[in-house]
Amino acid sequence: MTATELTTPPRIGSGFQGSARDQIGDYFRNMRNGDMGALPALAGFVVLSILFSFLNSFFLTPLNFANLLTQTATLMMLAMALVFVLLLGEIDLSAGVTSGVTAGIFIVLVKNFGVDWILAVLVAFAAGLAIGTFIGFFVARVGIPSFVVTLGLFLGFQGLQLLIIGTGGTIRVETPEISAIMNQNLPVVVGWALLAVALSIAVAISLWDRARRARAGVANRPLVLMWARLVLIGIGGALFVALLSIDRAASRGSLNGVAIETDPILGVPIVVPIAVGLLWIGTFVLDRTRYGRHLYAVGGNAEAARRAGIKVVSIRMSAFMVCSTLAVVAGLFDASRIGVVTAASGSQIVLSGVAAAVVGGVSLFGGRGRLIHAAIGALVIAVIANGLGLLGLPAGVNFLVTGGVLILAATVDALSRKRASGGVLR
Amino acid sequence: MDVPIIELSGVVKSFGPVDVLKGVDLRAYAGKVTALVGDNGAGKSTLVKGLAGVQPFDAGEIKFAGNPVGLHTPRHASALGIEIVYQDLALCENLDIVQNMFLGREEASGGTLEEGVMERQASHTLQSLSVRTVKSVRQKVSSLSGGQRQTVAIARSVLKNAKVVILDEPTAALGVAQTEQVLSLVRRLADSGVAVIIISHNLVDVFAVADHISVLYLGNMVASLETKDTNNNDVIGYITGSKTYEGIPV
Numbered sequence: 001m002t003a004t005e006l007t008t009p010p011r012i013g014s015g016f017q018g019s020a021r022d023q024i025g026d027y028f029r030n031m032r033n034g035d036m037g038a039l040p041a042l043a044g045f046v047v048l049s050i051l052f053s054f055l056n057s058f059f060l061t062p063l064n065f066a067n068l069l070t071q072t073a074t075l076m077m078l079a080m081a082l083v084f085v086l087l088l089g090e091i092d093l094s095a096g097v098t099s100g101v102t103a104g105i106f107i108v109l110v111k112n113f114g115v116d117w118i119l120a121v122l123v124a125f126a127a128g129l130a131i132g133t134f135i136g137f138f139v140a141r142v143g144i145p146s147f148v149v150t151l152g153l154f155l156g157f158q159g160l161q162l163l164i165i166g167t168g169g170t171i172r173v174e175t176p177e178i179s180a181i182m183n184q185n186l187p188v189v190v191g192w193a194l195l196a197v198a199l200s201i202a203v204a205i206s207l208w209d210r211a212r213r214a215r216a217g218v219a220n221r222p223l224v225l226m227w228a229r230l231v232l233i234g235i236g237g238a239l240f241v242a243l244l245s246i247d248r249a250a251s252r253g254s255l256n257g258v259a260i261e262t263d264p265i266l267g268v269p270i271v272v273p274i275a276v277g278l279l280w281i282g283t284f285v286l287d288r289t290r291y292g293r294h295l296y297a298v299g300g301n302a303e304a305a306r307r308a309g310i311k312v313v314s315i316r317m318s319a320f321m322v323c324s325t326l327a328v329v330a331g332l333f334d335a336s337r338i339g340v341v342t343a344a345s346g347s348q349i350v351l352s353g354v355a356a357a358v359v360g361g362v363s364l365f366g367g368r369g370r371l372i373h374a375a376i377g378a379l380v381i382a383v384i385a386n387g388l389g390l391l392g393l394p395a396g397v398n399f400l401v402t403g404g405v406l407i408l409a410a411t412v413d414a415l416s417r418k419r420a421s422g423g424v425l426r
Numbered sequence: 427m428d429v430p431i432i433e434l435s436g437v438v439k440s441f442g443p444v445d446v447l448k449g450v451d452l453r454a455y456a457g458k459v460t461a462l463v464g465d466n467g468a469g470k471s472t473l474v475k476g477l478a479g480v481q482p483f484d485a486g487e488i489k490f491a492g493n494p495v496g497l498h499t500p501r502h503a504s505a506l507g508i509e510i511v512y513q514d515l516a517l518c519e520n521l522d523i524v525q526n527m528f529l530g531r532e533e534a535s536g537g538t539l540e541e542g543v544m545e546r547q548a549s550h551t552l553q554s555l556s557v558r559t560v561k562s563v564r565q566k567v568s569s570l571s572g573g574q575r576q577t578v579a580i581a582r583s584v585l586k587n588a589k590v591v592i593l594d595e596p597t598a599a600l601g602v603a604q605t606e607q608v609l610s611l612v613r614r615l616a617d618s619g620v621a622v623i624i625i626s627h628n629l630v631d632v633f634a635v636a637d638h639i640s641v642l643y644l645g646n647m648v649a650s651l652e653t654k655d656t657n658n659n660d661v662i663g664y665i666t667g668s669k670t671y672e673g674i675p676v
Binding site for chain 2: 012013014015016212213214215216217218288289290293294296297299300301303304305307308309310367368
């Protein structure tokens with residue numbers, strides 16, 4: 001490229017030009033064209049939250065908010081794990097049992113063999129990685145559909161779990177570090193400090209992006225939009241931390257007119273920074289690295305990716321490896337929250353994880369979706385369970401509503417896409 | 427005449443007992459459009475796959491800018507600057523134009539993608555081909571028309587200093603206006619100094635854009651003509667084998 005080429009701005013647009021007003025206009029135009037991302041799920045979450053807060057006065061209390069977060073965390077991790085395989089148009093039905101089996105390995109190592117908990121966690125992760133490699137090998141190299149391979153593991157691992165834990169057995173989690181994930185909170189100061197660190201990183205990355213684009217000589221979006229976005233994130237984060245910094249014990253109320261004296265419960269649950277951190281790292285990898293780009297490419301058109309020189313087999317294998325490894329995190333979260341690992345741990349959750357991803361806007365056909373979509377989808381599914389539980393409705397209703405929301409989400413997605421492509425439902 | 431940028435002499439390719447190419451000569455010149463025509467089964471695809479290094483020729487000589495070379499893997503071909511735009515385009519619809527153009531050869535520094543640099547180069551490549559039909563380089567390919575997709579696929583092939591671009595049926599699935607756009611793009615591509623080899627069944631397109639026409643018939647190169655010295659009927663005759671040609675190859 002010559003010097004003159006670098007000094008003349010390109011005449012073909014990139015969507016980065018124009019005033020803030022143009023940019024916002026473009027955003028809404030894209031939305032109308034079916035590119036709605038996580039917005040329907042986010043709207044669903046807000047609507048459900050408003051509905052439940054009217055129906056039950058406990059719903060909007062800080063205690064319930066913290067509960068909702070810990071109830072969501074396991075599903076969120078599993079849904080995020082599944083995104084990596086869903087992006088390829090594949091599925092991992094064994095993600096749930098993988099989380100159960102690896103949690104089982106962890107607990108047996110700690111309790112029965114007296115292994116140090118850190119080593120046991122590492123072994124659990126290694127087991128997850130090995131399971132992912134196994135699935136990836138059979139899907140990508142041998143060429144068996146992922147549905148079949150992981151269905152096989154789904155069935156087999158329920159048996160493996162029985163063998164590890166023992167029939168009907170439950171083993172209590174007595175490792176304080178693992179129990180703390182879901183049951184302990186960060187000191188209030190640490191919560192605010194982590195928020196400050198997160199915001200600083202967000203500002204730094206945004207400025208770095210602009211500097212890079214400027215150095216390359218291409219247009220940047222108006223600076224005001226960047227700050228508007230960051231301020232919104234800042235306000236959201238501050239509200240979040242503030243809400244969790246209120247003493248939640250106070251909202252437990254009273255017994256027979258006598259206020260119950262309890263120690264204060266306040267601070268951000270420890271699971272939150274772990275989940276947000278993994279979400280952020282995963283998003284960074286998917287959006288900003290060659291690996292992430294290639295993952296989307298293989299999911300979009302594997303043949304095109306192959307011809308472009310991308311090692312499709314390796315990408316496929318790696319997606320299953322990432323998925324199973326992240327499933328281990330979900331397993332540890334679950335063990336921490338429930339306090340026990342049972343012979344049935346993880347056998348129920350996988351389809352909820354898929355549902356969460358789909359509700360959030362991840363495509364089952366591959367190539368479309370982000371980790372944040374899965375996280376928001378998980379929040380929607382968890383808020384249904386949380387809200388309906390508070391209303392004292394039977395568990396059956398929960399399943400019915402969750403199923404309905406899933407179909408509704410898929411319908412919204414399909415309709416918006418049909419509209420965009422000028423289909424019959426225009 | 428100049429030295430051809432690529433020159434095949436007597437290339438042979440067999441699949442088991444079937445001889446698909448029986449000693450084919452082909453030349454392509456920088457700045458010229460060479461049309462490769464022939465009926466189904468004539469060996470066009472095999473010839474292209476050989477040039478791409480996907481299915482190396484069994485025998486025969488390949489000269490690149492006058493120097494003998496080997497084309498044994500796709501890597502050899504792309505190292506020489508031979509790029510192929512397949513009929514099915516091979517674009518990822520879920521990615522945007524820049525992402526598709528740089529697929530598999532992304533610019534990165536410090537492990538993270540240099541989106542600005544890629545966007546810049548993609549815009550300039552499209553601009554150098556005088557592409558005006560594309561509004562934004564950050565459009566998803568799924569939102570593009572057939573002609574625009576062909577444009578992106580061609581622009582992708584010339585992004586990294588291509589010397590020879592082979593287009594497989596670039597107008598097969600396009601309407602009249604889009605065919606016109608793509609043909610003028612092919613012309614501009616050649617005018618920018620690239621040797622273009624275009625495979626087509628549509629002789630109207632071939633006569634509109636090609637400088638030379640090479641006709642394959644059952645694995646033999648039966649005619650190599652200057653477009654201006656021939657006509658539709660003759661070429662159809664060579665393609666179907668009802669006419670023979672004993673001329674000097676161009």
